[in-house]
Amino acid sequence: MITVESLTMKYGRTLAVDDISFTASAGRVTGFLGPNGAGKSTTMRIMVGLTRATQGTVTIDGRRFADLPNPGLEVGVLLDASAQHAGRTGREILVLAQQFMGLPRTRVEEMLEVVSLTPDEASRRVRDYSLGMRQRLGIATALIGDPEVLILDEPANGLDPAGIRWMRDLLRGYADRGGTVLLSSHLLHEIEVIADDIVMIGHGRIVSQGTKTELLHEAGTIVRADNAIQLELALTDWGLTTHPTGDGALRTEADASLVGKVALQAGVALTELRAAEGAGLEEMFLELTSATQREGVPA
Amino acid sequence: MTTIAAGSSHTPRTAVHPVPLTRITAVELRKMFDTRSGFWLIASIAITAVLAAGGVIVWAPDGQLTYSTFATAIRFPVVIILPLIAILAVTSEWSQRTGLTTFTLIPHRYRIISAKAIGSVIIAIAAMALTFAVGALGNLLGAGVKGAPLVWDVTLTQCLYYVFGMVLSLLVGFMLGVLIRASTGAIVAYFILTFLLPTLFGLLASSAQWFHTLQPWVDSQFAQSGLFVFDKSLTGEQWAHIGVTGLIWLVLPLLVGLRLVMRAEVK
Ligand SMILES: Nc1ncnc2c1ncn2[C@@H]1O[C@H](COP(=O)(O)OP(=O)(O)OP(=O)(O)O)[C@@H](O)[C@H]1O
Ligand SMILES: [Mg+2]
Numbered sequence: 392m393i394t395v396e397s398l399t400m401k402y403g404r405t406l407a408v409d410d411i412s413f414t415a416s417a418g419r420v421t422g423f424l425g426p427n428g429a430g431k432s433t434t435m436r437i438m439v440g441l442t443r444a445t446q447g448t449v450t451i452d453g454r455r456f457a458d459l460p461n462p463g464l465e466v467g468v469l470l471d472a473s474a475q476h477a478g479r480t481g482r483e484i485l486v487l488a489q490q491f492m493g494l495p496r497t498r499v500e501e502m503l504e505v506v507s508l509t510p511d512e513a514s515r516r517v518r519d520y521s522l523g524m525r526q527r528l529g530i531a532t533a534l535i536g537d538p539e540v541l542i543l544d545e546p547a548n549g550l551d552p553a554g555i556r557w558m559r560d561l562l563r564g565y566a567d568r569g570g571t572v573l574l575s576s577h578l579l580h581e582i583e584v585i586a587d588d589i590v591m592i593g594h595g596r597i598v599s600q601g602t603k604t605e606l607l608h609e610a611g612t613i614v615r616a617d618n619a620i621q622l623e624l625a626l627t628d629w630g631l632t633t634h635p636t637g638d639g640a641l642r643t644e645a646d647a648s649l650v651g652k653v654a655l656q657a658g659v660a661l662t663e664l665r666a667a668e669g670a671g672l673e674e675m676f677l678e679l680t681s682a683t684q685r686e687g688v689p690a
Numbered sequence: 691m692t693t694i695a696a697g698s699s700h701t702p703r704t705a706v707h708p709v710p711l712t713r714i715t716a717v718e719l720r721k722m723f724d725t726r727s728g729f730w731l732i733a734s735i736a737i738t739a740v741l742a743a744g745g746v747i748v749w750a751p752d753g754q755l756t757y758s759t760f761a762t763a764i765r766f767p768v769v770i771i772l773p774l775i776a777i778l779a780v781t782s783e784w785s786q787r788t789g790l791t792t793f794t795l796i797p798h799r800y801r802i803i804s805a806k807a808i809g810s811v812i813i814a815i816a817a818m819a820l821t822f823a824v825g826a827l828g829n830l831l832g833a834g835v836k837g838a839p840l841v842w843d844v845t846l847t848q849c850l851y852y853v854f855g856m857v858l859s860l861l862v863g864f865m866l867g868v869l870i871r872a873s874t875g876a877i878v879a880y881f882i883l884t885f886l887l888p889t890l891f892g893l894l895a896s897s898a899q900w901f902h903t904l905q906p907w908v909d910s911q912f913a914q915s916g917l918f919v920f921d922k923s924l925t926g927e928q929w930a931h932i933g934v935t936g937l938i939w940l941v942l943p944l945l946v947g948l949r950l951v952m953r954a955e956v957k
Contacts, residue, residue, distance in 0.1 A: 436955070436956075436957060439794045439797070440793070440794070440797045441789075441790065441793060441794065441955065441956040441957065442955045442956070442957070443953065443955070456797055457797040457798065459706075459797070460706045460707060460708035460709070461706045461707065461708065461709050462794065462795060462796075462797055463794075463795045464706055465706065468794045470790055470794075471787070471790055471957075473787075474786075474787035474788065474789075474790040474791070475786070475787070475788060475791070476725060476782060476786040476788050477786065478725035478726055478727055478728075479724055479725055483724050484791075487717055487720065487721065487724075487791075488791065488795065490713065490716070490717045490720070491709060491713070491714070491717055491795045491796065492709075492795065493707075493709065493713060532791060
């Protein structure tokens with residue numbers, strides 16, 4: 392479990408992280424979202440002691456990261472896959488991690504296989520790696536100590552579709568075995584598929600957090616009827632705001648059971664009623680972070 | 691991708707032991723060799739030592755074909771290369787951004803920095819052993835080829851002076867790596883400290899009388915020169931010169947640098 396308590400980070404007058412608190416629980420995948428520059432990477436760097444927070448604390452299963460005797464065995468970290476010595480081979484980078492952690496040498500070849508780097512690729516120098524290969528190497532470094540907590544900053548960045556699918560299954564498996572997974576990503580679809588909990592930040596502040604089902608619920612309901620005009624009237628009668636989705640359906644903030652009741656009372660036959668998933672997380676993300684978006688309020 | 695899981699995940703571990711400093715030092719030593727540039731930098735110590743010894747055999751006047759001439763000639767390439775090794779060992783964590791992994795696996799930065807210092811000194815001592823061996827071979831060979839008398843004009847104490855002096859040079863490089871944390875900047879600073887500054891001090895000393903007496907207390911190269919002349923034992927005053935200049939040019943800036951390293955953000 393990762394516990395973040397009133398974390399604040401100031402760079403001069405820039406407030407990169409502004410008094411945020413959240414937990415990433417064991418057995419769950421926590422998605423950490425926010426627009427560019429929101430403070431995700433800064434928060435993750437603070438978690439592992441690379442940056443000193445101005446205020447606040449982070450603990451991992453109740454201990455500060457610096458107090459872990461052999462952190463690689465307890466926390467797997469991937470912050471930036473390109474932060475490697477360009478002149479080392481991929482295998483050598485894993486060997487260094489393996490030796491720091493005091494693991495058996497066989498673990499290196501095992502991990503290469505886990506992330507699907509061939510022996511030939513492993514013998515190449517990292518300067519000749521593609522983006523996805525670096526990412527795979529970074530993931531291997533994070534996993535080599537078989538840690539119970541994973542902190543991953545945009546791990547899917549640069550992975551091919553098969554790699555993303557593999558990553559998703561891997562993280563799911565980790566959480567299902569009781570591990571804690573915190574990952575940031577801009578691939579909202581990925582997060583929506585894999586995350587159990589979501590922490591969303593903008594301008595260094597938490598704009599929303601909770602379980603995925605709760606949050607997506609808040610994002611509303613998609614409802615469709617053959618008689619769309621009657622449906623819209625019935626909903627607005629109840630004081631519910633509706634937005635046309637563009638394909639004849641309506642989106643509303645209310646939850647599905649309320650919308651169903653309204654429709655029943657109004658005698659409107661529904662053809663579709665569901666939580667606004669799919670675009671849900673993206674919609675919610677853009678809405679919640681609109682004040683902090685570079686592009687301003689989205690249309 | 692393969693379906694092999696990432697391991698027998700989360701088998702309850704027996705108590706996790708802290709990473710011992712010996713292991714960190716071993717890994718840090720490995721990191722000095724495991725890139726092509728690192729490997730050739732260290733190999734170049736042996737290569738230039740042999741070249742310098744060859745140069746002495748070919749060009750030194752017969753009367754000077756002694757062990758101390760060899761040791762002195764070999765010192766020049768080595769005194770440049772050794773500190774580079776120490777500088778790059780430290781700065782690459784920042785310039786190559788490997789610190790992101792290193793300081794995450796070992797979150798106590800002083801342990802990594804100590805391991806790097808110990809590793810660099812081990813390399814320096816190995817390099818010195820090599821230097822003495824190459825010098826001795828050169829001396830034997832020189833005597834054999836040119837028929838000059840075999841002269842061993844270096845005592846054990848003087849050997850130790852020599853090693854001590856070289857380790858000091860290496861540590862100055864190390865200090866600059868820690869203080870500046872950028873490869874180019876630290877290397878340039880090393881050349882300024884070791885070659886430019888002593889020249890300026892020398893000029894000043896010859897033109898200004900007041901500085902003449904002050905020079906041994908501020909010019910570290912001047913203060914340390916006694917370590918490399920294979921002449922006689924150092925006097926107490928000479929040791930004091932080395933101590934004071936070492937404090938000014940090595941210990942104090944190193945303390946400042948360490949403080950910066952402990953607080954600096956790694957990204
Ligand atoms: N050393 C620094 N000095 C000044 N400002 C900094 C420094 N490091 C980070 N920042 C600022 O902190 C803010 C948060 O940056 P951070 O990298 O954490 O964002 P992020 O959420 O990871 O963004 P992205 O999605 O683009 O990766 C940014 O405004 C950034 O410019
Ligand atoms: Mg980031």
